[in-house]
Amino acid sequence: MCDQTFMAATFGPCESCGKPSPLMNIYIKNEAINYCSFCVELMACQGLQSGESVASLKRECESLKKKLEEERGKLNDVELHQVADKIEVLGALAIKTRRVLKGHGNKVLCMDWCKDKRRLVSSSQDGKVIVWDGFTLSKENGISVPCTWVMACAYAPTGCAVACGGLDNKCSKAVAMHTNYVSGCTFTNSDNQILTSSGDGSCALWDVESGQLLQSFHGHTADVLSLDLAPSETGNTFVSGGCDKKANVWDMRSGQNIQSFESHVSDINCVKYYPSGDAFASASDDATCRFYDLRADREVAVYQKDSVIFGASTVDFSLSGRLLFAGYNDYTINVWDVLKGTRSSILFGHENRVSRVRVSPDGTALCSASWDHTLRIWA
Amino acid sequence: VLVAPTRMSSKSASSLAQARRTVQQLRIEARINRIKVSKASSDLMRYCSEHAKYDPLLMGIPASENPFKDKKPCAIL
Numbered sequence: 001m002c003d004q005t006f007m008a009a010t011f012g013p014c015e016s017c018g019k020p021s022p023l024m025n026i027y028i029k030n031e032a033i034n035y036c037s038f039c040v041e042l043m044a045c046q047g048l049q050s051g052e053s054v055a056s057l058k059r060e061c062e063s064l065k066k067k068l069e070e071e072r073g074k075l076n077d078v079e080l081h082q083v084a085d086k087i088e089v090l091g092a093l094a095i096k097t098r099r100v101l102k103g104h105g106n107k108v109l110c111m112d113w114c115k116d117k118r119r120l121v122s123s124s125q126d127g128k129v130i131v132w133d134g135f136t137l138s139k140e141n142g143i144s145v146p147c148t149w150v151m152a153c154a155y156a157p158t159g160c161a162v163a164c165g166g167l168d169n170k171c172s173k174a175v176a177m178h179t180n181y182v183s184g185c186t187f188t189n190s191d192n193q194i195l196t197s198s199g200d201g202s203c204a205l206w207d208v209e210s211g212q213l214l215q216s217f218h219g220h221t222a223d224v225l226s227l228d229l230a231p232s233e234t235g236n237t238f239v240s241g242g243c244d245k246k247a248n249v250w251d252m253r254s255g256q257n258i259q260s261f262e263s264h265v266s267d268i269n270c271v272k273y274y275p276s277g278d279a280f281a282s283a284s285d286d287a288t289c290r291f292y293d294l295r296a297d298r299e300v301a302v303y304q305k306d307s308v309i310f311g312a313s314t315v316d317f318s319l320s321g322r323l324l325f326a327g328y329n330d331y332t333i334n335v336w337d338v339l340k341g342t343r344s345s346i347l348f349g350h351e352n353r354v355s356r357v358r359v360s361p362d363g364t365a366l367c368s369a370s371w372d373h374t375l376r377i378w379a
Numbered sequence: 380v381l382v383a384p385t386r387m388s389s390k391s392a393s394s395l396a397q398a399r400r401t402v403q404q405l406r407i408e409a410r411i412n413r414i415k416v417s418k419a420s421s422d423l424m425r426y427c428s429e430h431a432k433y434d435p436l437l438m439g440i441p442a443s444e445n446p447f448k449d450k451k452p453c454a455i456l
Contacts, residue, residue, distance in 0.1 A: 024396070026396055026399070026400055027400060027403050027404075028399060028403065029403070030403070030407070040396055044395040044396055053395075054394050054395050054398050057395070057398035057399060057401075057402050058398060060402050061398065061401050061402050061405060064402065064405035064406065064409055065405060067409055068405065068408060068409055071409065071413065072413065075413050075414065075415045075416055076416050077415050077416055077417050078416055078417045078420065079416070079420075080416065080419075080420045080423070083417060083420040083421060083424065084420070084424060087424065087428070090437075093436070093437075093439070094439050095436060098447040098448060098449070099447065118446070134447070135446050135447070219404065256407070257404060257407075258407070258408075258411070259408060259411065260404075260408060274423070274426075275426070275430070276422075276423070276426045278419070278422065278423070278426075279419075279423060293416070293419040293420075293423065295413065295414045295418075295419050295422075296413055296414055296415065296416045296418075296419040297411060297413045298413075298416070300416060300419065300420065300423075318434050318436045318437050319430060319433060319434040319435070319436070319437075320426075320427050320429075320430035320431045320433065320434035320437055321423070321426055321427050321430065322427045322431060322434065322437050323434075323436060323437055338423075338427070339423065339424055339427060359436065362435070363433070363434055363435050363436060364435045364436070364440070364445050364446070364447065365435075365436075365445075365447045366436065377447055379435075379436070379445055379447040379448055
């Protein structure tokens with residue numbers, strides 16, 4: 001009998017036959033079932049006997065999807081930008097480049113701010129990870145990572161450590177091991193846990209000390225390109241976005257996918273929570289950024305313009321959540337009025353794609369990373 | 380009528396499991412409590428207006444308070 005290949009996040013004793021093997025982690029009626037692939041097949045055969053079939057499940061699937069659409073539609077009594085009509089239009093923003101950070105030898109793929117609001121870390125296709133002082137432009141530290149395309153880097157909450165990951169499928173000295181590239185990583189509220197997203201379609205939570213997998217998150221049907229942790233006041237959830245055009249919200253403790261949004265028409269490159277934690281924004285190859293409210297469970301705004309035809313790779317909110325900074329493949333950063341849905345301003349300066357934008361922890365500046373080998377600080 | 384269990388290939392076993400998983404997931408999502416967009420919108424707007432004055436990029440803060448902005452040279456009289 002030929003076994004199928006599947007991605008196993010855990011290895012252990014099968015809950016049905018007891019033999020140690022790679023386990024398929026599935027949920028049946030809200031219960032987690034960790035069986036080896038042989039026992040899953042047996043169970044599926046028994047399921048067939050009771051009259052269930054793939055066809056009948058598919059029908060139920062379609063009717064549930066329709067029901068979801070209806071429920072969501074009933075609450076769509078007004079559009080966000082209509083409610084926002086009564087507030088004043090934003091004045092012109094006086095934001096320009098204040099610093100240009102040069103030092104990387106190739107495309108800068110990712111950056112993150114330290115909580116001290118002045119240091120930042122950046123990673124590049126040249127395999128280097130550099131820690132900068134944003135005020136003085138001095139390079140405090142630089143390390144070489146033994147792989148190219150270091151796609152993700154993150155600063156630890158205490159400022160004492162940096163994590164990075166990329167094409168070597170690992171995050172920092174094999175704390176996290178995926179079966180495909182690591183696209184994003186972030187520390188949770190302590191230096192001891194890291195959350196990663198991967199080209200293997202999953203997200204995972206790891207213990208930094210032991211490298212142990214604490215929880216895995218399955219549900220995306222293609223590469224996961226980005227993730228963001230909910231602001232600490234709102235609890236243990238995070239959002240992820242990927243090549244299956246879906247943005248999923250997850251419960252970190254149970255591993256459960258609690259909400260899912262599919263309105264983009266191409267890969268989602270980046271997801272970011274709104275500062276209150278009640279909403280999030282996404283950037284996509286379909287040249288739009290979208291805004292989803294979690295309590296209304298639907299998309300509430302689309303940020304797009306006929307003149308904006310290149311994919312958006314990254315988004316971040318200003319401190320109050322009123323502005324959305326989005327970096328595009330046409331080398332610009334568009335600043336959107338989140339509530340009114342209009343573009344407030346465009347930031348020019350980079351000479352190649354913008355790969356990442358991040359607002360500093362105290363909101364005083366925006367840092368952008370680009371394929372033009374530089375980072376810029378705007379204020 | 381007795382239905383003899385058919386020999387299933389590995390592929391159909393996994394698509395059955397996959398279909399079950401999808402239905403399970405949709406059942407969970409269908410059950411969540413949702414609020415109206417009008418209520419959600421006004422809450423988002425309230426958050427923005429309450430925090431607007433603390434948003435340096437939105438309000439613009441003077442160069443003296445922003446370490447990234449260059450201060451004007453001061454003339455010594």
